[in-house]
C-alpha cells in the first residue's frame with residue numbers, strides 16, 4: 001500500500017498547551033477495542049484511574065469531566081496517558097487526530113482535518129500550490145489489507161480531481177469564475193458517469209479550459225439560492241449555538257451586499273485562502289464519489305462551503321486571520337464532523353432546485369466578488 005498526503009502535511013505538529021481550542025475538550029472520545037482492552041488490564045493506581053474514567057457500554061469512551069474536558073487532560077492541558085504510559089498507549093482516535101484516513105484499493109490517503117486549530121492554519125495559509133504527494137509514512141495498522149476497487153476507475157477519478165485542483169488554483173481567474181468552472185465541469189462529469197460511456201474517461205483526463213465551458217444561458221435568481229442556503233443551514237444541528245446564529249446572520253444578507261463586500265475583503269484576505277478551503281474539501285471528499293456515485297454533490301459541498309465562509313467574512317468589518325481560521329474550523333466541526341449534517345447537505349443538493357448547478361453558478365457569479 002502507498003500512502004499519499006497533501007504537500008503541507010509534514011508542516012503540521014500539535015501546538016499542545018498553546019492551542020486555544022484544545023481538541024480534548026467538548027468531544028466524546030471513543031476508544032477502539034484493542035486499546036480499551038489494554039486500559040482495562042493496566043496495573044496500579046493509573047490502571048484504577050483509567051478504569052474509573054471509561055464507560056464501556058456500547059462504544060467504549062472516556063467519561064468527560066467538568067466543562068467537557070477529557071478526564072486525562074491535566075491542568076497544563078497535556079495528556080496524562082501520554083505522559084504516564086507513552087505515545088504508544090494512546091487510543092486510535094488520539095493517535096490519529098487531527099488526521100483523517102481513507103483507502104481506495106492499494107492507495108491510502110491521509111489528510112489533516114480542518115477542525116484542528118493548527119491544521120486549519122497549515123491548510124488555509126499554505127503558500128505553495130496544493131499537491132498530493134507520496135508519503136514515506138507506513139500505512140496505519142488498521143488499514144485493510146486491500147479494499148476492492150476498480151483501478152481504471154480510480155485513475156479516472158484521480159485525474160478528474162487533479163483537474164478540479166488546477167481549475168481552483170488558477171489565480172489568473174477570479175474566484176467566482178473558478179467556482180462556476182468546477183460546477184460546470186462537475187455537471188459534465190456526473191452526466192457522463194451516469195451514461196457510463198468512454199466520454200467519462202476522456203473528460204477526466206482532458207485539461208479543462210474555463211473560457212470554453214458553456215456558460216449558463218438561463219438566468220436564475222441568485223437571491224433565491226442564497227435564501228435556500230440560509231434555510232438549509234438553519235435546519236442543521238449545531239453544538240455551538242452562537243455559530244448557528246453567526247451563520248444565519250451571514251446568510252441573511254442580500255446578494256448585492258455580499259458582492260459589495262468583495263473589494264473590502266480583498267484588501268485583507270489572502271488571495272488563496274478561500275480556494276485552499278475548496279481544495280481541502282475536494283481532497284477530502286471527491287474520491288468518495290467512487291463509492292456513492294455523487295460526484296456533483298462533492299463539488300456542491302466545496303462551492304457552498306466557500307460561499308458560506310465568504311459570507312461569514314463579509315459579515316465582519318475587518319476580521320483578523322485567527323478569526324477567519326476559526327470560522328473555517330467551526331464549519332469543519334459543525335458540518336464536516338456531523339454525519340447528519342453532511343448527509344442533510346447532500347440530500348438538499350439533490351432535491352432543492354435552488355441549489356442545483358445553474359442556480360449555484362448564478363449565485364457564485366453575482367455574490368462572490370474576488
Ligand code: SF4
Pocket residue numbers: 013014015016019020021022023024097098115116117118119
Ligand atoms: S486542536 Fe490541534 S493543535 Fe489543538 S490540541 Fe488538538 S491536535 Fe493539537
